[in-house]
Amino acid sequence: MMDTRFGGSAGLLQRLRPTRVGVAELREVAGALLPCLTTPGLRAELVQRSGAGSVVVLEEDERCVRVHLGDLADEMTRAGVRPTTTGISAAFASWIAHRPVTDAAAAARGIAVLDWSDARRTTVGWRVVVLRGELALPWTPSASADAAALRRTRAAAIARAHDVVLDLRTEGPVALWSHASIPALASAALVAPERVLARIAAAGLALDDMHVVVTPDRPVACAGPGIAARLAGEINESSVTLPWRRLPDLPWI
């Protein structure tokens, strides 16, 4: 699977026959960019260690990422990052934007969406995501997050999901929900399936037994069970089809 943490813009040839990203070039980029990328609450720096190579350190609240520069350069090479100053800079900025989401950020700005709950992409569950620019980043609760805090964060994320503005388009017997710029938010409306049904009905489509076809990060399709099966059954893409009444019972990830 393509590593999207570095922006994922490399061409196929670059990924198949990658040119090595050098540690020296990455160190130069990191040294120039880290002071600019530091934000309130985020400590981002390059720690020079004699004999052990340099380490990039990202510290934000309870989260801490420490990666050897050499390992990061290897990962960039594998991801097909172009070994130019521009290519490495874009990949490094993207990598920092993909850093873990803190408990405080999830509590303050989290939004509930559906995401894959297994590596084989056969089941979905609710997940709190936090937006950074046009990225929707998943939150994994820290070990220090207690049950009450978890409940509060998830309840607030559901409330914010109600307010996400989505586009609704009907294609015959299929209703399609999408977000203008952040694909992961397309499933946010499903926190309130009755409202989804009402909006679809207002658009002129009556779905008595609405089933939803969910592929996280793609538009959500709603249709009757037979049509939903036809829609999802003829495509070599992972998706989950389920009746709308099961949506509130899906587990949290």
Add this chain to the structure above:
Amino acid sequence: MSALPADGAGAEVLVPHWLTAAHRVQLATAVRQAMTGHPVHPVAVIHLEDVLTELHVAAARDAVWPASAARVRLATGWDEDVLPVRLSAAELASVLALSELPNAVRGLLTGNATA
């Protein structure tokens, strides 16, 4: 109503037919004309309604998962509006039985022409 089972068990094989937007409009028009113009056998009506449904579903499929059709279009050089319309053998037969079906669309559905 649909002739297709909802749970996928025993579902028929649906074969893709790659049609341009104009050909999809011609197909939908021919099906609607047939269903309103003269008596059609009730079973054929179900299949023809499923064909109309599939024309919508094909567009919805492409909106949700555009990559697979895009790969085929890239490999074949077909235009952006060419989509796979997936029909069962019974649906295809019900369409080919229509005298209203334009020859260009008939040729594409029988494999005697390309999009």
